[in-house]
Amino acid sequence: MRAMSESVSVRCPACRREHQYAAPAYPCECGALVMPPLDPDGTATAVTHRAWDDEWITVRCTACGHDGEWPRPELGCDCGAVLRVPVARTGTGRAEPPKTARRAFQPITIRTARDAVTAAAVYLRWLGYRDIRRADQRPTSGVGIAAHGLLAHVDPTVSPASLRDVECLWLTAMTESTACAYFSLSGYAPDARARADSLGVPLFVLDLTGTPQPVNALADELDSTGAR
Template identity: 50%
Template sequence: MAESMRVRCPSCLRDHRFAAPVYPCPCGASLSPPLLQEASPQHFVRRTWAEDWVEVRCRECGRQDHWPQPELGCPCGALLRIPVRPAASGTLSADPAPSSAPPPSHIPLPRTANSPRPAFRPIAIRSARDAVTMAELYLKWLGFREVVQQDIQLPEARPEPPVDAPLAPTIDLRGPGLTAQVNPSTRPAAPRDVECLWLTGLTASAEKTVYFSLAGYAGDARSRADDLGVALFTMDLSGDPQPVNTSAAELVSTGV
């Protein structure tokens, strides 16, 4: 069960019963941020990236990831940030879950009170070209300008490469300070695919490198992307991209 505590709003002195949110760890366990029962909630009006995320360590596998800072909205209009015990203190919160539970497909984002952008309007993906069009629109929604397609080699017309080989170049998207790639095939992107994109961006002196994959990411592709600062997104047939690492989540939260 998730930890709960009594929270008193510092603005109207109304009492609330707050239960910590529960998140799925990639190992299959359910975890929740350990609440700092002895601390008072903090009233805030402006969000910052550093304060919107907390580190939580899974009790089952020891993995430490960033998850949204627990928040409570009071009926009086106040937004309260619920204090969390630092992960370094060794106090963990995780409940066993069935091993068949799927790993999370993306990092959940904190709610934004005043988003500087309108909501992204996805398009349904029925073909590889639809995936490329969706990625192009999404990059423009993030704030990139003059995004153009390059090196179009749609995988439907190509033979499937060996399992241990990196994906052949698919569809590159370029813009000022941007190098992106779209993988609309049914094969998850591998760490070498991420490395190749990063090298391409390095050669082009791109400030941001972004990868879109319809089939997700295999092996250690996500950790390699974290090391290199490559933003990873997954796509589904609804056409709504989801961030799967911190670089992508920060890009969605702050824009360009």
């Protein structure tokens, strides 16, 4: 079930259109759904360039007090501008209490490369991984994200991931003594899938709904059991 969020009015600074925006809900480690606190009196700004540190905000779960890193709220205007929605300075979000059974995964629709990274991060948190953040070592392509006990590579390109891509992720994870997983928008070359099986790398394909689909048996197992 999606948590209900209060909506705020957002005016595009480029075309002056008014929009109603409700913040998305993200799953906290405790199972509660957390919503970033929006500032109804703030002014939206147009996104003109991207920087990783500007993409994330810290939101505290009111159910358990955990500080989580979540994507900064954004809204696409009909005129083509991407608007950064203002958030309250307190950083304390609203939360719905956790459910007793394992909750259903709440996907993030993928429209941009940034959405692909967000979808993978939300999925990893749903699996139970903690402290999700940008990886210390940046890959030559795609985006690396790290969690406690896992290194993940998100490939939002239109080309299937290659054998070298899978091997580079595995080698990086080996140097950090951690497990790894690969998320691709465009699938995998046949030799990459075979190599992933031999190296023990779970492979996922991100569909446009934002739901990671397991590609090999290792990914099926991870999806079923979650973080250990």
